[in-house]
Amino acid sequence: MSSFVGRRQELVQLRSALDHAREGRPRIVLVDGPAGIGKTSFVRRFLAEAGETCLLRASGEAAEVPLEYGVLDQLMAQGQGEPYGTAGPLVAGSALLDRIGLLQDGPPVVVVVDDAHWADVMSLGALTFALRRLRADRVLAVVVVQDAGDLRLPEGLRRLLCDETTLRLRLRGLSAAEVRDLADRHGGLPLTAAAAERLRAHAQGNPLHILALLEQVAAQNLQDVHRPLPAPRSYALLVEETLERCAEATRDLVRAASVLGVSGSLTTAAALAGIDSPLAALEQAVGMGLLQEHGNGSAHTVVFSHPLVRAAVYQRLGAARRSRLHAGAAALESDRVQSLRHRAAAAVGPDERVARQLALLAADEAGAGRWNTAADHLIQAGRLTPAGRTGERRILRAAEYQLLGGDIAQAEGMTETLETMTATPQRQYVLGRIALASGRRERADRLLTQVWREGDRRLARRAAEQLAWSCLARARGAEAAGWARRSIALSPRGDPAGLRDALALAHGICGRFEEGLALVAAVEEEASHTRPELLDGLVARGVLRLWTDDLDGARHDLTRAASARSGLLHLGPMATAYLAEAEYRGGRWDDAIAHSEQAVSLATDSGQRWMRCLAHALAVLPLAGRGDWEAAEAHAEASATWSRYLCDASNTAYAALARAVVRHARGDCAAVVRALAPLRGAERRDGVDEPGVMGWRELLVEGLVRTGDLAGAGAVLDEHEELAERRDRASALASAARLRGLLAAEEGRREEAEAAFELGVIRIKRIDQPLEEALLHLQYGAFLRRGGARRQAAEHLQTARGLFEHLRAAPYLARCRQELAACGASVPGEPPAEPLGLTPQEYAVARLAAGGLTNRQVARELVLSVKTVEYHLGHIYAKLGISSRMQLGLRLA
Incomplete structure (x- = not known):
């Protein structure tokens, strides 16, 4: 007889969510509540009444947390995690997204992940990546946890589960x-x-x-x-009383099964319990509600009715019996890893022999890039190691592996334990890395500098490397270069690729772009060998090319780097964000919007807090230019939030720039000046004040001119123009000429203003930056109109109008049309908000589909599901009145 009661309102809400999914409106549902509250039973009842669905189901298990991709394997029905190798959760998430997309031709897909708090980190990262990209999919995702704020869940998943668009069903006690x-x-x-x-x-x-x-x-x-x-009574006592009413063979079978985990082989459990014919005992255990039976014949699997039942039985075994059963399981287990796990559990007190084998296993896992599994083995090894330095070293290495695996929360959670250890350079180094990853940079600098002074050659080199990247992230170019050189000097292999890139970028933010580019000039040849670590150089070279106006070269490098997600988990979001900026500067705003949103998503999914401010700030640029105020303001606010968290000169500047760009697009010059106020009057900052890098000075000068602070505008412009001339930065010189024209016109020096604008027209030909060119012609035309030269003014304004229309820069186009009307020139009708009436996402899908890519290839390129691509194509065909890719290509042409 079913013991499920109540939950009527929650079932109605969950059924409604499934109805939305049937209509192509994907929903994510969080089911949470304390242990034993009936979450699993609730989901089972829903599934039993849901009608026809395509079910992908998995559940976490405490004993399998170290098994990378164990939960994802259940969803993918692959049976093992090895196919993902060291690809990382983003690539594995893409595979899951692809599978979900291909299953939607029939009934809606229901993805259920039970006990997600006991799932492995890599699977949860892949799941988060996939769930964040559901757009028009017929998918209902149900995630079951005890607490949505559980720190065992990755930050990105916690944020997704707590998002306002997620339906939260908190199961409470019965009435x-x-x-x-x-x-x-x-x-x-x-x-x-x-x-x-x-x-x-x-x-x-x-x-x-x-x-x-x-x-x-x-x-x-x-x-x-x-x-x-x-x-x-404790739950363990209640279960024990139930168990005591069973026959002796049943009790032995249940207790042996508890040693194997929440689920295990009936054959193994019976052998461990010493039972030749276990079916009668199994039948009684099932009848008593202790176990469930899965499979048949030789493939019988016993599963505890609830993890709490298993925990209660296991905890009541007693130390001697528990040790004896684990030792027996170790002897029966053919798998080396599982056997070692049982040996570790069987140990009574320290056991250096087992600890050493766990450490060796951890080394193997680390060598294969499975950092989180390696960390788990080392933590267990550390606990089994006799008191002394060896155990401490193992725990310290485990914390470092957690950082390498991106599990920052777990590493932070070990801080208190680490601080009780002997204050060795190794401990200080690990604590410094944890502080750096969690944004406590002053503490990180103090600890890592101490390691540099007191550690051995190897530790000093690694500390210097971390200090180089720390300084680089804070736009301290000279310091970053100094630490990179110190680390390189101590490297036994000369010039490691990662440090070469840090040094190249350090040169760049100091204005020594030629030196920086020279360091990464040969990266193309090296990257052809497909070694992921060598692809890092593409990011450094792409960024330097972006800052030196080589937009084609920047797009080439950054596109390759951004697409190589499996080898660039730490730099993929950076490459994608700067690729979006290169596309924005080059007038490819549809691509820029798609890639900037992708960069934000990648930074969020991979937990890279250091990239969040930059990614959100660069996402503002094309959105503000298009007049998408809601999205632009949201990204600007997010950028400001993360800049306050990171609290350094570089991120402060990017957040201020994001706010200023929105205000400039809105035409609020006073607000532009206020937004950029934090950047004025400070000593020169590497990168922040470098012409061609951020461009905040150009916005400030225009804002000061239009608000009447001509002296202030002149001072800022003089400094900016002088440095741009020294760097021979074409884009900065072109904008400086435009701003010089604005300033001279406002001061009443018309001949100087006209000469400056004409110089800008000459300089703009050296670069391919449509927005800057359009602003030049708009402001030159407005100047000429006010001087009575309407015919000449109209020519410049028509040029600006064409460029703004191509960009679909609605706010600027409106100003241009006003100027044209004031000239008495004919103004054509309003263009559509999007090309052919398509949204940016539809336009991106249309271009790729018309280019010959299949739906699946388009989905992979844009990191969408196949169903979302199909959804967009359906709308595209309907809007354009066509029915084939060939017709689509003709319309776009």
Whole structure:
């Protein structure tokens, strides 16, 4: 008889979410609540009543947390994690997204991940990546956890589960009426209302505890409200009492099964329990609600009815019996890793032999790039190591592996333990890396500098490397270069690729672009060997090319780097963000919007907090230019939030720039000046003040001119122009000429203004930056119109109009049309907001589809699901009145 009661409102909400998914509106549902509250039963009931669906189901298991991609394997039905290798959760997530997309031709897809808090980190990262990219998919994703804020869940998944678009179903205790219903279904005497309320209050409505009490307490005792109920017992005691009513063989089988985990082979459990014919014992255990039976024949698997049941049985074994059973399981287990796990659990006190084998296994896992699994093995090894430095070294290395695996929260959680250890350089180095990863940079600098001074050659080199990247992230170019050189000097292999890139970027933000580019000039040849670490040089060279106006070269390098996600988990978001900026500067705003949103998503999914401010700031640029105020403002606010978290000169500048760009597009010059106020008057900052890097000075000068602060504008412009001339930075010189024209015109020096604008027209030919060219012609035309030269003004304004229309820069186009109307020139009708009436996402899909890519290839290129691509193509065909890719190509042409 079913013991499921209540949850009517939650079931209605979940069914409604499934209805949305059937219509191509994907939904994510969080089901959470304390252990034993009935989350799994609730989902089972929903699935039983859901009708036809395509179900992908998986569940986490505490003993399998170190098994990388164990949960993802269940969803993918592959049976093992090896096919993902060291690709990382982003690539594995793309594979999951691809599988989900291909399953949607029939009934809607329902993805259920039960006990997600016990899932491995890599699977959760892949799941997060896939769920964030559901757009028009017929998919319902149900994630079951005890607590959505559980630190065992990756930051990106926690944020997704707590997002306002996610339906949260928090299961709480049963009501008194539902307790009565549960008692009726259980087959006992009907409870009175008073007895039901007493039982509800006693068990706090927990159905698992209530069922246990209904099982354990006589019906008359439950009914008699004057007879006190038993004192609250631990769940382990209730389970143990149930177990004690079983036959001896059944008890032995259940206890042996608890050593194997929540699930395990019946054959192995029986051998461990010493039972030749286990089916009768299994039948009784199932009848008592302790175990469930899966499979048949030789493939019998026993599964505990709830993880708490297994935990209760396991905890009540007693130390001697637990050790003996684990030792027996180790002897029966053919898998080396599982056998070693049982040997470790069987150990009574320190066991250096087992600890050493765990450490060797960790080294193998680390060599294959499975950092989180390696860390788990080392932590266990550390606990089994006799007191002393060896155990501490193993724990320290485990924390470092967690950082390398991106599990920053777990590494931070070890800080208190690490601080109790001997204050060796190794400990200081690991604590410094944790501080750096978590944004506590002053502490990181102090610890890492101490390691540089006191550590051995190897540790000093690694500390210097971390200090180089720390300084680089804060736009301290000279310091970054100095630390990179120190680390390179200590490297036994000369010039490591990663340090070469740090040094190249350090030269760049100091204005020594030629030196920086020379360091990465040969990266093309090296990258052809497909070694991922050598692809890092493409990011450095791409960024330097972007800053020196080589937009074609920048797009080439950054496109390759951004697409190589499996080898660039730490730089992929950076490459994608700067690729979006290169496309923005080059007038490819549709691509820029797509890639900037992708960069934000990648930085979020991979937990790279250091990239969040930059990614959001660069996402603002094309959105503000298009007049998409809601999206632009949201990214600008997010950039400001992350800049306050990171608190350094570079991120402060990017956040200020993001706010200023939105205000400039809106035409609010006073707000531009206010937004950039934090950047004024400071000593020169590497990168921040470099012409061609950020461009905040250009916005400030225009804002000061238009708000009447001509002296302030002149001072800023003089400094900016002088440095741009020294660098021979074409883009900065072109904008400087435009701004010089604006300033001279406002000061009444018309001849100087006209000469400056004409110089800008000459300089703009050296670069291919449509927005800057359009602004030049707009402002030159406005200047000429005010001087009465309407015919000449109209020519410049028509040029500007054409460029703005190509960019679909609606706010600037509106100003240009006003100027044309003031000239008396004919103004054509308003162009559509998007080309051919398509949205940016539709236009991106259309271009790739018309270029010959299949739906699956388009999905992979844009990191969407196949179903989303199909959805967009359906809208595209309907809008354009076509029915084939050939017709689409002709329309776009």
